[in-house]
Amino acid sequence: MVKATDILDQEPILEVKDLQTSFFTDKFEVKAVDGVNFAVPKGKTLGIVGESGSGKSITSLSILRLIQNPGKIIGGEILFKGENILKKSEAEMRKIRGNEISMIFQEPMTSLNPVYTVGQQISESFMIHQNMSKKEAMKRSAEMLELVGIPSPKQRVKQYPHELSGGMRQRVMIAIALACDPELLIADEPTTALDVTIQAQILELMKDLQDRLGMSIIMITHDLGVVAETCDYVAVMYMGKVVEYAKVRDVFKNPKHPYTVGLLNSLPRHDIDLGDVELQVIEGSVPSPDNLPKGCRFAPRCPFATELCHEKLPDLEQSDNGNQIRCWIYTDEWDGDQEVDVSAKRTT
Amino acid sequence: MREEINTGAAQIKAAPNPTLVKLSTFWRKLTSSKSAVVGGILIIAIILIALIGPYFVPYSPSATDTANRLNGPSLAHWLGTDNYGRDIFSRIIDGMSITLYVGFSAVLIGMTVGVFLGIISGYYGGKIDTIIMRFMDILLAFPGILLALAIVAVLGSSLNNVIIAVAVFSVPVFARIVRGSTLSVKKLEYIDAVKALGASDARIIFKHILPNVASPIIVQATLSIATSILSASGLSFLGLGAQPPMPEWGAMLADGRNYMYDAPHVATIPGIAIVIVVLAFNLFGDGLRDALDPKMKN
Numbered sequence: 069m070v071k072a073t074d075i076l077d078q079e080p081i082l083e084v085k086d087l088q089t090s091f092f093t094d095k096f097e098v099k100a101v102d103g104v105n106f107a108v109p110k111g112k113t114l115g116i117v118g119e120s121g122s123g124k125s126i127t128s129l130s131i132l133r134l135i136q137n138p139g140k141i142i143g144g145e146i147l148f149k150g151e152n153i154l155k156k157s158e159a160e161m162r163k164i165r166g167n168e169i170s171m172i173f174q175e176p177m178t179s180l181n182p183v184y185t186v187g188q189q190i191s192e193s194f195m196i197h198q199n200m201s202k203k204e205a206m207k208r209s210a211e212m213l214e215l216v217g218i219p220s221p222k223q224r225v226k227q228y229p230h231e232l233s234g235g236m237r238q239r240v241m242i243a244i245a246l247a248c249d250p251e252l253l254i255a256d257e258p259t260t261a262l263d264v265t266i267q268a269q270i271l272e273l274m275k276d277l278q279d280r281l282g283m284s285i286i287m288i289t290h291d292l293g294v295v296a297e298t299c300d301y302v303a304v305m306y307m308g309k310v311v312e313y314a315k316v317r318d319v320f321k322n323p324k325h326p327y328t329v330g331l332l333n334s335l336p337r338h339d340i341d342l343g344d345v346e347l348q349v350i351e352g353s354v355p356s357p358d359n360l361p362k363g364c365r366f367a368p369r370c371p372f373a374t375e376l377c378h379e380k381l382p383d384l385e386q387s388d389n390g391n392q393i394r395c396w397i398y399t400d401e402w403d404g405d406q407e408v409d410v411s412a413k414r415t416t
Numbered sequence: 417m418r419e420e421i422n423t424g425a426a427q428i429k430a431a432p433n434p435t436l437v438k439l440s441t442f443w444r445k446l447t448s449s450k451s452a453v454v455g456g457i458l459i460i461a462i463i464l465i466a467l468i469g470p471y472f473v474p475y476s477p478s479a480t481d482t483a484n485r486l487n488g489p490s491l492a493h494w495l496g497t498d499n500y501g502r503d504i505f506s507r508i509i510d511g512m513s514i515t516l517y518v519g520f521s522a523v524l525i526g527m528t529v530g531v532f533l534g535i536i537s538g539y540y541g542g543k544i545d546t547i548i549m550r551f552m553d554i555l556l557a558f559p560g561i562l563l564a565l566a567i568v569a570v571l572g573s574s575l576n577n578v579i580i581a582v583a584v585f586s587v588p589v590f591a592r593i594v595r596g597s598t599l600s601v602k603k604l605e606y607i608d609a610v611k612a613l614g615a616s617d618a619r620i621i622f623k624h625i626l627p628n629v630a631s632p633i634i635v636q637a638t639l640s641i642a643t644s645i646l647s648a649s650g651l652s653f654l655g656l657g658a659q660p661p662m663p664e665w666g667a668m669l670a671d672g673r674n675y676m677y678d679a680p681h682v683a684t685i686p687g688i689a690i691v692i693v694v695l696a697f698n699l700f701g702d703g704l705r706d707a708l709d710p711k712m713k714n
Contacts, residue, residue, distance in 0.1 A: 134611055162614040165611070165612055166612060178606060179606050180609070181606045181610070182606075192610065196613060196615055230438075
């Protein structure tokens with residue numbers, strides 16, 4: 069087995085080892101996250117990419133231990149600054165949440181409580197973690213709003229969420245998340261609900277704040293464009309497993325896993341003229357989680373799949389450029405065409 | 417600043433809480449509802465009379481005058497006198513505060529307990545939820561007035577025991593409503609967001625869920641005041657509540673029952689008073705419900 073920290077150039081702040089989170093229904097167990105490994109380097113950004121249902125959001129909720137019934141973390145380790153947070157008590161977890169690890173949610177429209185002003189909501193993190201007085205917390209809230217680039221913050225703290233636009237609200241969410249100066253920020257599709265121009269502003273803001281405050285970020289997204297813009301490392305997830313874990317440059321230049329290649333091929337390109345070529349799709353759809361394929365999870369949709377792929381699940385292995393791939397093609401056991409060319413046709 | 421162009425578009429999107437209505441919309445809807453306005457004005461009048469009325473009544477509510485028993489309405493006694501010659505008008509005015517005291521305190525107790533149980537039940541779910549809600553189901557299975565009778569029989573008859581009895585049977589109603597609303601509010605993303613901030617359960621429940629489930633509670637409280645007044649009067653009518661010579665309306669009605677043919681006003685006037693108060697709270701409660709319901713247009 070390879071270690072997730074192997075590909076990092078920096079010290080890791082968070083290391084997820086063989087994390088398993090399942091949801092239990094009356095009839096069966098759904099393995100939403102099934103043996104996930106990755107590490108987040110200090111001061112850098114890790115992207116987690118995958119389509120809906122691949123387990124990326126569950127992974128992030130597992131890190132904060134916010135999985136609710138009928139879900140349960142059933143195995144693995146999550147090392148935050150060397151300590152396993154799965155072993156901590158609920159009270160210790162509350163001290164970590166919002167203070168050392170913060171989270172931004174997908175929907176800025178619904179992530180703020182409609183009955184409180186934005187000032188009161190930013191103040192809350194100061195009051196929970198730093199025992200600050202109401203007045204002082206309000207003052208700091210205005211400073212936070214200024215930090216995230218909201219004009220006239222002294223007036224804005226008194227406004228209610230419905231008085232702000234989507235982009236503004238996401239800025240407020242970022243302000244709340246960053247209030248206690250966390251070391252790790254988990255952003256769960258922070259720009260999905262926003263329109264493209266606002267998306268760019270929010271990503272730019274996050275990048276800028278990372279440079280200034282030096283926190284690490286886990287960027288969860290299904291948008292490879294966002295990954296290219298913001299991340300240093302990327303973990304591609306499919307059906308609860310990491311299939312490719314690599315430096316972001318390598319993924320775009322030389323994607324290895326057929327699923328990653330498929331994702332890249334289905335991305336429209338605006339920068340180069342491809343003529344009259346249709347976008348490629350990944351055939352088929354995600355299999356139902358109660359009926360997982362026996363071998364490689366991607367085998368039923370993979371254009372290169374052989375008997376071996378359908379029968380046996382490959383491990384995450386080190387590839388020649390130091391990245392980690394879960395695919396038989398790159399192992400000695402590969403029983404298909406030795407000269408197979410997986411690489412994306414249209415990435416140059 | 418570029419974002420300000422978007423403000424208009426953002427406001428069209430649905431309110432983040434499906435049970436919440438904007439304050440200005442609420443006021444407009446409330447004042448345009450005839451029943452709410454009539455009920456509201458009546459309630460204000462009733463409360464004012466209950467507070468200051470007893471200082472201006474022409475007779476002491478317990479002063480007897482055996483020479484003028486069972487007199488019909490006249491200039492001296494506006495609403496007539498009862499079988500002890502007591503002035504019914506003075507007794508009705510004086511009894512108004514008792515009626516409101518019973519209604520408000522029974523609902524306050526029932527609401528506090530019911531809301532607490534409902535919110536705990538809805539928030540934690542699982543076994544706690546099952547235990548609390550099955551217990552509420554048991555309470556609901558009793559006909560309200562029978563349950564109250566049983567409680568008063570155990571505790572002994574007094575006005576305060578009637579309040580407790582009436583409160584007990586309003587608990588499950590609140591618990592059910594609050595549990596339902598809590599279930600829908602706790603699924604909203606901002607609850608996850610405050611959890612991710614490290615907020616404790618108590619903080620989430622009381623600071624973030626409670627204000628968001630307030631509107632159904634307010635409506636139910638208003639309607640419950642009406643039923644509580646009615647039930648409490650019923651118990652007093654049966655002789656289990658207010659003891660003589662307290663001018664409680666239910667007890668007055670019971671007193672007048674024996675003279676129904678000779679002097680019908682002795683029984684009917686307290687009856688009409690009860691009807692007016694109950695009607696006022698019901699009208700206002702209905703108007704409130706419509707105004708707080710986000711699905712109702714106009």
